[in-house]
Amino acid sequence: MCGIVGYVGSEAALGVLVDGLHRLEYRGYDSAGVAVVGDGAIEIEKCAGKVGDLASRVDDSGIAARAATLGIGHTRWATHGAPTGINAHPHSDCTGRIAIVHNGIIENHRSLAAALRERGHDLKSATDSELLAHLLEEGLSEGRSLSEAALEVLGEVEGSVAMVTIDRDDPGRLVAVRRDSPLLVGIGSDSAVVASDIPAILEHTRRVVVMSDGQVAEVGPGEITVFASDGAKVAVEPKEINWDLQSPEKAGYPDFMLKEIHEQPSAIRDTIRGRFEDGKLRLDEVHGDEGFLRNINKIVVVACGTSFHAGMVAKYAIEHWARIPVEIDLASEFRYRDPVLDDKALVVAVSQSGETADTVAACRYAKSLGARVVAVCNVVDSSMAREADAVLYTRAGPEVGVAATKTFTAQMAAMELLALYLAQVRESLSSHEIGEIATELGRIPGLVDANLESWSEQAKRASQSVGRSKDFFFLGRGVGYPVAMEGALKLKEISYLHAEGYAAGEMKHGPIALVEPGVVVVVIATSGHVKAKVLSNMQEMKARGATVLVIANDGDDAAIEEADFAFTVPEVSEMLSPLIDVVPCQLFAYEIALSRGLDVDKPRNLAKTVTVE
Numbered sequence: 001m002c003g004i005v006g007y008v009g010s011e012a013a014l015g016v017l018v019d020g021l022h023r024l025e026y027r028g029y030d031s032a033g034v035a036v037v038g039d040g041a042i043e044i045e046k047c048a049g050k051v052g053d054l055a056s057r058v059d060d061s062g063i064a065a066r067a068a069t070l071g072i073g074h075t076r077w078a079t080h081g082a083p084t085g086i087n088a089h090p091h092s093d094c095t096g097r098i099a100i101v102h103n104g105i106i107e108n109h110r111s112l113a114a115a116l117r118e119r120g121h122d123l124k125s126a127t128d129s130e131l132l133a134h135l136l137e138e139g140l141s142e143g144r145s146l147s148e149a150a151l152e153v154l155g156e157v158e159g160s161v162a163m164v165t166i167d168r169d170d171p172g173r174l175v176a177v178r179r180d181s182p183l184l185v186g187i188g189s190d191s192a193v194v195a196s197d198i199p200a201i202l203e204h205t206r207r208v209v210v211m212s213d214g215q216v217a218e219v220g221p222g223e224i225t226v227f228a229s230d231g232a233k234v235a236v237e238p239k240e241i242n243w244d245l246q247s248p249e250k251a252g253y254p255d256f257m258l259k260e261i262h263e264q265p266s267a268i269r270d271t272i273r274g275r276f277e278d279g280k281l282r283l284d285e286v287h288g289d290e291g292f293l294r295n296i297n298k299i300v301v302v303a304c305g306t307s308f309h310a311g312m313v314a315k316y317a318i319e320h321w322a323r324i325p326v327e328i329d330l331a332s333e334f335r336y337r338d339p340v341l342d343d344k345a346l347v348v349a350v351s352q353s354g355e356t357a358d359t360v361a362a363c364r365y366a367k368s369l370g371a372r373v374v375a376v377c378n379v380v381d382s383s384m385a386r387e388a389d390a391v392l393y394t395r396a397g398p399e400v401g402v403a404a405t406k407t408f409t410a411q412m413a414a415m416e417l418l419a420l421y422l423a424q425v426r427e428s429l430s431s432h433e434i435g436e437i438a439t440e441l442g443r444i445p446g447l448v449d450a451n452l453e454s455w456s457e458q459a460k461r462a463s464q465s466v467g468r469s470k471d472f473f474f475l476g477r478g479v480g481y482p483v484a485m486e487g488a489l490k491l492k493e494i495s496y497l498h499a500e501g502y503a504a505g506e507m508k509h510g511p512i513a514l515v516e517p518g519v520v521v522v523v524i525a526t527s528g529h530v531k532a533k534v535l536s537n538m539q540e541m542k543a544r545g546a547t548v549l550v551i552a553n554d555g556d557d558a559a560i561e562e563a564d565f566a567f568t569v570p571e572v573s574e575m576l577s578p579l580i581d582v583v584p585c586q587l588f589a590y591e592i593a594l595s596r597g598l599d600v601d602k603p604r605n606l607a608k609t610v611t612v613e
């Protein structure tokens, strides 16, 4: 994530930048900074903390060039490097001639940083972004213009780049670059604002150019010149934004939950980005000591709520691929059950926030028993990240909706990577097998993206037909079981209806007594080695009068025709199927909650971060 903003015009840039950063703070808020071109020099002010902290520093201090009319700003959601003042953006080159702000991830940063150091550059931060300033510096020193140098840099770096840069020697314009991360340019009559999102622009103008992938733009007061990746000029026409500032950070969605459901392809993509390279899993954050990983005697996954369901998927994947026994425990139970752990055990603590009191306590307890702890979390430098011996970050970006959606799919993707990594270290799968699975994992975001609209339509129709029911069961087997658990949790959280997730084979041991006409049963019946058994369980529900909704693979007529209603999903390998199958469940819960007139973003009695035991 991260929010970036740039301004050139006739107003004092500092005010515009700080205001813009406040509006982009939902994108990340661990550190912030601004740079302006003053009297023949670039002045930078940056710090760890929120935009408010930066604003106070800017007010109290620091920057002499208060009337400067060109500048850039950044609010960070750390990926590479802790959220410190040094790692905060803007970053500068060795000469201090330029400054940059960046949103994205540079995948080949290791090799680029090594090469830059070898060529004598002094890299001050632990970020991948700083490299951009030094690469630009080289282009400028060879006589290229800033935009020419930027085009060249775009060719050198792999990964996602939205960058805005300023040049001390050219105080009349800034240069913007975009690939895979959003960047928009608002064109005013005598000013221009570049930003990651509309909120930072609308105050100044409604005429906006949405930059396309691979483009570089020179932006001056009231003007923009855009170049394609081959350097050719591209004609652009600003479009008029005709909505207001009340909810722009929802990017046109009616609520955060739907927006975040739609962000799942990029959450998964960003989580796996750069972690499978040259045919190998690279979990640099986790590797620590491969000798230890080879000799683990067991893994214990601890988590709460939705994160617990991601942990359940991890159990199936780690046992199947890495052949290590895995226990899974609710964090709130773990330390009170006297678990048997020693220094050969690995504890994996899964948490979106990294602040859940039960899971933080479980980490501490596991460490006190001598176990190693890996945290899987979404918030950089959270308590759990600090407690753990290693952290595997999900890169879903801040999640605003209280009911977890995109962080769940990102957690599952991260845990699948962890399982494959363990299989690689312990050689329980061949590199060919690992490569095939990792490649298929890389295809999942595209499949989710391609199906979101049709699942939304199916969810609307399903909610119209069963939305008045009061009792729901979600059933699955194998990796379909955690999906069923999560489907039921989503429905009860946001619609306040009674919903139970069950292992399908367990129904006959008691809960089937509750099944009668009027009860709705959602069956996860996508392909896998237990599918035939799931379909038999589905028949048992039908025979007792339940209304049956099935989640089945496209073209699986046997499953689809037996159900009263079907969500159809593309077929993928069994272990990866939860990444797809859960999305229709989320949309189903969403549509039912909407039909009941409920606030899906802030369901009653819940909190986004649970810091009490």
Ligand code: F6R
Pocket: 304, 305, 306, 307, 308, 350, 351, 352, 353, 354, 355, 356, 359, 402, 403, 404, 405, 489, 493, 608, 609, 610
């Ligand atoms: C469900 C939900 C909660 C959290 C749980 C753990 O939608 O959001 O069940 O999953 O409170 O929170 P984290 O993952 O922050 O530890």
